[in-house]
Amino acid sequence: MSPVFSHGDLRLYILSLLAEAPRHGYDLMQALTERTGGTYSPSAGTIYPRLAKLEEEGLVTKTVDGRKTVYEITDAGRAEVTSREGDLEGIQAGLADSVRLIADEVRGSVRDAMRSLRADLAAASRDEREQADRAPAHDPRALSREQLHRADAAITEFRGRVRSELRSHVARGGELTASGVDAIESALQQASEAVARAVRG
Template sequence: MPPVFSHGDLRLYLLSLLDEGPRHGYDIMQALTDRTGGTYTPSAGTIYPRLAKLEEEGLVTKTVDGRKTIYAITDAGRAEVAARAGDLEGIEADLADSVRLIADEVRGSVRDAMRSLRADLAAAAKSEASQPSASTSDDPRVRARGEVQRAETIVAEFRARIRADLRMHVARGGDLPASVVDTLSSALDLASREVTRALRG
């Protein structure tokens, strides 16, 4: 994925965040993560040197409040934000495109998973209907218990796969936006309704 912020864009975006009000360093990093939908997770080593540079340029001031350092924009900083309003609009549009791209990828993955689940259920039903009844499967309760175990195995494998993907993503420094978890929750709810509808058949 290309960098979220092109050269010089992060500097302007930091000024725009401070134009909204004074913030401490962690709050700035969290705001960047939230507003990029998790596409950008800044480190202290990235943000603080840029804030120091803005302070050197007279665009930002900092004050120590207890254990926190609060950054605030100066009049010169506000003037730059106002003068580059068009550039800022372009940055915001690019960020919105990045968030939409991630949401589209998640929705596509969920749709693929749902199609695969429906195909598996249909294939299993067809296979069951085409096989002759064995003496041990004459009892519907025996068959049902076997299918319950198979369903539990499918669910466990899905859980393990999703859990591994999520943990790997976060371990690599990626963020996990609430929108992604909401999409997962909606997809699982849909799958649950599909299974319930099939059972009531």
């Protein structure tokens, strides 16, 4: 799920960013991505036509600085931002809600993957104990190698499921936020610790 700017909202948000400081087009795209926690990444085809329209309306001016074109808000542009402060606050609140929803979705996916991993580890541990009971006492290394192959297969399957979930999430229009990736890293650390405990028995 990615935030969608309503009609005119992106225009106003761009003006608010330019009210903070002059920016070039790429800088604006980066700022939008950062301010939305990575849930909205506009393309050049989205930003530059709106900048051209703002310039046409006398709300911004542009100057060429080397290879970059820098856009700066005019007094008329600042007046519009000031007059629409309430609208801007609503836009920012909506974007914050979208970022939280994305983070919740990612955390939910990671929790589901963790539950599946714990179940797989428990089953593998049971199977290992059962096979250890049946294995010849004189050949523990052969049994360990066999179980290592099973563990490798379980880990590969888990990795594939998680990657598939993340790729599907992005393909559906969602994007990963920094907090979402932090949650994933934390979950993987917990999984690593669970594996270590299972190995130690």
